[in-house]
Amino acid sequence: MGALSKNLFEKFTYSSSIVKGQRHALEPGFVPDRLPHREEEAEQLAEILSPSLKNFKPSNIIIFGKPGVGKTSVVKFVEAEISKAIQSRLDVKIKLIDVNCGIVDNPYGVLVAVGDGLLESWEEKLPFTGWPLDKLYSTVLDKIKSFGGIAIIILDEIDRLVKKNGDSVLYQLLRINEVTNEGRVCILGISNDLRFTEYLDPRVKSRLIEETMVFNPYNASQIYDILRDRSLYAGIADSIDESAMKTCAALAAQEHGDARRAIDMLRIAVELTEKSNELRILDDTIYEAKKKLERDVVVETVSTLPLHSKLLLFSISLIDEIKNGVSSTMGEFYDLYEKVAERMSIGSLTQRRVADIIGELTNLGLIDSKVQSFGRYGRTTTVSLNYDSSKIKDILLSDELLSQLKDVKPMQKSLPDS
Numbered sequence: 001m002g003a004l005s006k007n008l009f010e011k012f013t014y015s016s017s018i019v020k021g022q023r024h025a026l027e028p029g030f031v032p033d034r035l036p037h038r039e040e041e042a043e044q045l046a047e048i049l050s051p052s053l054k055n056f057k058p059s060n061i062i063i064f065g066k067p068g069v070g071k072t073s074v075v076k077f078v079e080a081e082i083s084k085a086i087q088s089r090l091d092v093k094i095k096l097i098d099v100n101c102g103i104v105d106n107p108y109g110v111l112v113a114v115g116d117g118l119l120e121s122w123e124e125k126l127p128f129t130g131w132p133l134d135k136l137y138s139t140v141l142d143k144i145k146s147f148g149g150i151a152i153i154i155l156d157e158i159d160r161l162v163k164k165n166g167d168s169v170l171y172q173l174l175r176i177n178e179v180t181n182e183g184r185v186c187i188l189g190i191s192n193d194l195r196f197t198e199y200l201d202p203r204v205k206s207r208l209i210e211e212t213m214v215f216n217p218y219n220a221s222q223i224y225d226i227l228r229d230r231s232l233y234a235g236i237a238d239s240i241d242e243s244a245m246k247t248c249a250a251l252a253a254q255e256h257g258d259a260r261r262a263i264d265m266l267r268i269a270v271e272l273t274e275k276s277n278e279l280r281i282l283d284d285t286i287y288e289a290k291k292k293l294e295r296d297v298v299v300e301t302v303s304t305l306p307l308h309s310k311l312l313l314f315s316i317s318l319i320d321e322i323k324n325g326v327s328s329t330m331g332e333f334y335d336l337y338e339k340v341a342e343r344m345s346i347g348s349l350t351q352r353r354v355a356d357i358i359g360e361l362t363n364l365g366l367i368d369s370k371v372q373s374f375g376r377y378g379r380t381t382t383v384s385l386n387y388d389s390s391k392i393k394d395i396l397l398s399d400e401l402l403s404q405l406k407d408v409k410p411m412q413k414s415l416p417d418s
């Protein structure tokens with residue numbers, strides 16, 4: 001009875017919170033009103049977009065940069081500044097239309113988002129499905145004309161849209177400026193993949209990329225400043241050791257200067273400190289937070305893979321285990337993958353399709369792969385695992401479907417000496 005008289009949530013309520021300010025300042029969705037070390041980028045973008053304040057169409061622009069280097073934050077900041085600048089100016093007609101192509105990645109969705117962004121408050125929204133694309137396009141065109149100003153369309157993660165559905169919708173949006181003068185369209189694309197422009201038709205490419213900006217990764221001292229600033233918002237500045245803050249910044253700088261990683265690490269360090277009823281964040285807490293973060297990211301990535309990708313990764317992990325980390329060849333892991341698929345009573349994919357999946361697993365950072373040439377004996381793909389094989393296997397085997405593979409062992413003889 002004694003135990004029951006306690007509230008169920010008691011042990012989750014930390015007695016000593018070290019967060020004296022806004023806890024959500026450490027959460028992913030927080031939008032700070034200062035962006036240390038991105039002042040120049042913000043100013044440069046403002047300059048590029050400034051013709052719109054005189055009712056001229058600004059150049060279309062693409063912003064490139066690795067994940068977590070502040071691209072979305074800077075654009076949102078500049079958008080907010082534009083909105084403030086035009087607040088009481090009736091002579092300026094600008095609409096800022098945000099489309100997150102990580103979520104809306106098809107032409108229909110993009111056109112609806114643009115159309116909806118141009119609506120007056122009393123107008124009805126466009127149907128989110130069902131219209132033929134040409135009807136949708138001409139409706140958007142009409143709306144641009146009746147608006148008569150400059151629509152700045154922000155396509156965040158534009159590379160996803162293009163990779164998934166090609167560039168036809170970009171072509172349509174860009175063409176608006178050629179078929180009417182009554183309203184103008186400016187496209188601002190954001191991408192963390194420099195290569196996505198290779199997928200663009202030359203006609204789209206030359207119109208879309210009138211200006212480019214590249215955001216460089218942050219170095220350790222810049223991340224330090226960002227963390228320090230963020231810890232002021234959260235009110236934890238007094239609870240974190242100077243050297244812990246430096247360690248956190250240095251670790252994030254090593255990984256392509258990603259401010260998101262640094263802030264995530266800091267948030268987890270705060271949680272770990274509170275859970276153990278400690279009062280200070282120390283170096284060790286940061287290392288522990290880093291480990292936890294990695295575990296979480298890998299578990300999430302691996303457990304949400306499609307079935308065949310899981311089977312392939314499972315085969316690669318098994319071989320990695322017996323070869324002690326030495327890379328395996330397509331011949332080796334494809335062989336094993338076929339056997340594993342057979343064991344699951346499902347048909348295996350062709351080598352060609354498997355090569356595509358290897359590319360996807362490589363992009364996710366789970367494996368490294370390269371094509372090796374053996375002179376006149378031809379070429380083969382070799383892969384190596386980027387994480388501990390037993391860890392990857394554990395995650396995979398915890399999947400209900402794959403649990404039947406628990407006792408699968410690769411045949412030593414099928415593997416040549418390495």
Ligand SMILES: Nc1ncnc2c1ncn2[C@@H]1O[C@H](COP(=O)(O)OP(=O)(O)OP(=O)(O)O)[C@@H](O)[C@H]1O
Nearest residue numbers: 035036038067068069070071072073192226259260
């Ligand atoms: N200069 C900065 N000052 C303060 N916080 C920053 C700064 N740069 C990035 N951040 C923070 O880091 C996180 C990631 O930033 P942001 O979302 O802008 O990155 P991104 O370049 O758009 O990344 P992705 O390519 O993954 O979309 C956000 O929480 C943001 O608030």
Ligand SMILES: [Mg+2]
Nearest residue numbers: 071072073156
């Ligand atoms: Mg972003």
